Amino acid sequence: MVRGKIQMKRIENATSRQVTFSKRRNGLLKKAFELSVLCDAEVALIIFSQRGRLSEFSSSNMQKTIERYRENAKEEQANNPEIQLSMQQLKHETSNMAKKIELLEVSQRRLLGQGLESCSVDELHEVDSQLQHSLRNIRARKAELFKEKIEQLKEKERLLLEENAKLCEKCGSKPPAKEKEIVTSSRQSIQSSEVETELFIGLPEMRCL
Known part of the structure; x- marks a missing residue:
């Protein structure tokens, strides 16, 4: 029976995904071992599962292999002009960003009333x-x-x-008057109920009507 071609995309079913991971991990570890034995190659393999579990294989010493890889990576970067140019640009951008941050911090302190003596x-x-x-x-x-x-x-x-x-x-009752109408009616009632309160000192017959 010929196996069908597996589409390379994430397996949505969690159980099928875990089964596939276990099978392919074991196969990958086996291939790494065979490569180290058949070809006398220094092989190091590190695998982290979705849950963070570690699986690894090393034909010699894992730490020494990682250090050897780092040294070779540094040498490759040092001998690659494009990587050197990219690193210089990153350093320049970092320096400019640090200067902008420093200027913003100075401006912020001044707006807060700090460090105005040197202004x-x-x-x-x-x-x-x-x-x-x-x-x-x-x-x-x-x-x-x-x-x-x-x-x-x-x-x-x-x-x-x-x-x-x-x-x-x-409820069948009359809606209350609006606020403006209430205020107007209250003002009119106050004006109509005003009485003369003028203070008069003297005889009654001398008061001007």
Whole structure:
């Protein structure tokens, strides 16, 4: 019976995936052993399972083989112009990034009022300008939040008034007046109930009517 071609993708079934891993791991370890014996090669194999379990094989000493690999990798990098150029670019970018971070830290300390003794007049003007700009942004954001909150409260008031009117309609009672109408009527009642309280000193007949 000819085996079908296995599609190279992750096995979704956990049980099948574990069985396949065990079989292929054993086969890989066997091939590594055969390669070291048949070809007199120094072979080191390290495998970590999905759960983190370690499986390894070494024809001699694993640690010595790893150190030998590191030495060869360093020599290859040193003899490769492209790798050297890439390393120089990385060092340059790292240096520039460190300088930018240092400048940002200095600017942050100045904005917090620290380390201003060594600042010149122009630098102090710049710090003041930054603070004023930040303050304007904060106030604008604060006003925006207040506006949004007021709109939310107005919408909530409208919904409560509608709900109250529906409840009054179900109960058969007259809906209460709106807040503005209540305030207006209260002001009118206060004005109509005003009495003369002017203080007068003297005889009654001398008072001007």
